[in-house]
Amino acid sequence: xxxxxxxxxxxxxxxxxxxxxxxxxxxxxxxxxxxxxxxxxxxxxxxxxxxxxxxxxxxxxxxxxxxxxxxxxxxxxxxxxxxxxxxxxxxxxxxxxxxxxxxxxxxxxxxxxxxxxxxxxxxxxxxxxxxxxxxxxxxxxxxxxxxxxxxxxxxxxxxxxxxxxxxxxxxxxxxxxxxxxxxxxxxxxxxxxxxxxxxxxxxxxxxxxxxxxxxxxxxxxxxxxxxx
Numbered sequence: 001x002x003x004x005x006x007x008x009x010x011x012x013x014x015x016x017x018x019x020x021x022x023x024x025x026x027x028x029x030x031x032x033x034x035x036x037x038x039x040x041x042x043x044x045x046x047x048x049x050x051x052x053x054x055x056x057x058x059x060x061x062x063x064x065x066x067x068x069x070x071x072x073x074x075x076x077x078x079x080x081x082x083x084x085x086x087x088x089x090x091x092x093x094x095x096x097x098x099x100x101x102x103x104x105x106x107x108x109x110x111x112x113x114x115x116x117x118x119x120x121x122x123x124x125x126x127x128x129x130x131x132x133x134x135x136x137x138x139x140x141x142x143x144x145x146x147x148x149x150x151x152x153x154x155x156x157x158x159x160x161x162x163x164x165x166x167x168x169x170x171x172x173x174x175x176x177x178x179x180x181x182x183x184x185x186x187x188x189x190x191x192x193x194x195x196x197x198x199x200x201x202x203x204x205x206x207x208x209x210x211x212x213x214x215x216x217x218x219x220x221x222x223x224x225x226x227x228x
Contacts, residue, residue: 056100113134139157
């Protein structure tokens with residue numbers, strides 16, 4: 001049987017301020033987890049790819065949020081008797097520190113990042129072309145939609161000696177490079193019907209079939225003229 005002396009005193013109960021702050025911290029943590037999980041499931045969403053691509057950053061942030069939640073909801077009232085609470089917070093912070101280091105290394109070596117810059121917008125403002133830094137090179141991606149609903153609908157490839165991109169109409173894109181211009185046509189949903197004929201990914205350059213000439217055809221000598 002619990003006596004009145006064994007019951008928790010009123011001064012040890014969490015205040016409503018701590019409860020509200022703790023609830024907000026828990027909601028932020030849940031939203032963070034949801035963002036990184038959705039980014040792995042929905043790979044064509046521009047917002048998710050731009051903000052939640054490096055999951056190690058999310059791990060570090062979630063660990064920090066966990067420490068904040070522990071401080072708010074499980075305060076240390078007696079350091080001598082509650083030493084485990086203090087040690088657990090320090091351990092979690094240590095893991096967060098190493099998670100942020102790992103995130104920085106991944107970002108520095110151009111892994112797990114999606115850094116777009118919009119370079120052209122269609123006349124109706126529903127379609128855009130973004131130059132995306134994917135590491136050692138950059139690619140041109142076609143987006144459809146605006147705001148949180150913008151989606152990646154096509155990858156035109158890595159342009160060689162990129163100059164600029166222009167929308168000639170809502171369904172026609174002109175990509176200007178130092179090696180020539182390419183017209184990209186879009187279907188009714190905004191998806192590209194063709195890609196760049198020349199692409200450069202880092203030091204690698206690939207040529208489109210339309211711009212190549214078969215070696216056998218090029219080596220055939222011309223026929224002598226009848227007048228000769």
